[in-house]
Amino acid sequence: MDTLVREAERCLPASVLTYYQQGAGAGLSAAEAEACWDAVRLLPRVLRDVSAVSTCTSVLGSEVDTPVLVAPxxxxxxxxxxxxxxxxxxxxxxxxxxxxxxxxxxxxKTLAGSAPWWVQAYVLRDRQLTVELLDRAREAGARAVVLTADTPVVGQKYSTGPSVWETVPPDHLLANVDWQGVEETRLEKAADLTPATIDWLRLTTGLPVVVKGVLRADDARECVAAGASAVWVSNHGGRQLDGAVATARALRPVADALAGTGAELYVDGGIRHGRHALTALALGATAVFVGRPTLWALTVGGAAGVQRLLTELTAELAHAMALAGAADIPSLTRDLVSG
Structure with missing residues (x-):
């Protein structure tokens, strides 16, 4: 992973590299994410048949070969x-x-007819623009809507050079919003979201809704009660409230809160090794999402680089599963985690 990061650093413009890497504020949450996964200790089983290990699973009805998925x-x-x-x-x-x-x-529309994908949604102040964007995603085959719930305002980030927004061409973002001629305030993220927004998205799109950015057990329960099919434990890669708890620490209480609800549970933030994925799954996650490493892989190797990264992480997961005495994903249970 370190080699991949160094290669990407050589390829990217300075402002883009900074944007990809930085966390909010002093970068406390961003900096500790990986170490918090490393700190978790495991209790492997022995005398289990692991001659064949399967990483196959499903997320919201989509069959996948790996529970290591790609974050927005x-x-x-x-x-x-x-x-x-x-x-x-x-x-x-x-x-x-x-x-x-x-x-x-x-x-x-360029993604239509390809592999399973979901659309992440920032609800805009202009709800109609949001609906139009989600309509485009649904028509192109998106299978779920992921509501980003932790961004009523954008976390403050600091950099010494030119802002990325001063250097990136306008057509490199918001390709699915008719923003030309629209007042800038209408494109700002809505700060008035409530649990009712979950049901509004579900009814508007006809798709299952995942709520991303949840760190609290009580919020997780409220999301599911409001109609969410899944909850995504995330602190936005440390890019929102600096000092927010690491996802490795938030996952267990959220998993406990959702036990028996039938809702799926995902987590991201600092997952850099298959062992981290094993830990998250054992703590109750249905799947894990990886963000920054996929950008490094895309930078260095394009589609093939992304495939290689995900394949390697999945191979690491399968290896760790064998050593832990777990032949399949359902075998990754809480008793594998010490403490």
Whole structure:
């Protein structure tokens, strides 16, 4: 992973590299994410038949070969000229699934007929623009809507050079919003979201709704009660409230809160090794999402690079499963985690 990061750093413009890497504020939450997964200790089983290990599972009815999925990220056309289209091809080749950002730099229609994908949604102040964007995603084959719930305002980030927004061409984002001639305030993220927004999205799109950005058990229960099919534990890669708890620490209480509800549970943030994925799944996650590493892989190798990254993470997961005495995903249970 370190080699991949260094290679990507050599390829990317400075402002884009900073944007990809930075967290909000002092970067406390972004900096500790990986270490918090490393700190979790495991209790492997012995004398289990692991002659054949399967990483296959399903997420919201979509069958996948791996529970290591791709999180939504923006400015992908700065990483590769084909942007989200290349990311989706690489993800599909690895038997995985990608959540495409509502800020995507390619039209959703170019993704139609490809691998399973979900659309991430920032609800805008102008609800009609939001509906039009989601209609485009649904028509192009999106199978779920992921409501980003932790961004009533954008977390403050600091950089010394030119802002990425001063250097990136306008057509590298918001390719699915008719923004030309629209007042800028109408494009701002809505700050008045409530649990009722979940049901509004579900009824408007006819798709299952995932709520992303949940760190609290009580919020998780409220989301499911309001109609969410899944909850996504995330602190936005440390890019929103700096000092927010690491997802490795937030996952267990959220999983406990959702036990018996039938809702699926996902997590991201600092997952850099198959062992991290095993830990998350054992703590109750249905699947894990990877963000920044997929941007490094897209930068360095395009679709093939993304495929290689996901394949390697899945191989690491399978290896860790064998060592832990777990032959399949359902065997990854809480008793594998110490403490």
């Amino acid at each position: 990220t923006t400015l992908q056309r700065q990483a590769h000229k084909e942007g989200e289209a290349a990311m989706l091809r690489g993800t599909a080749a690895a038997g995985s699934l990608v959540c495409v950002s509502s800020n995507a730099g390619v039209p959703f």
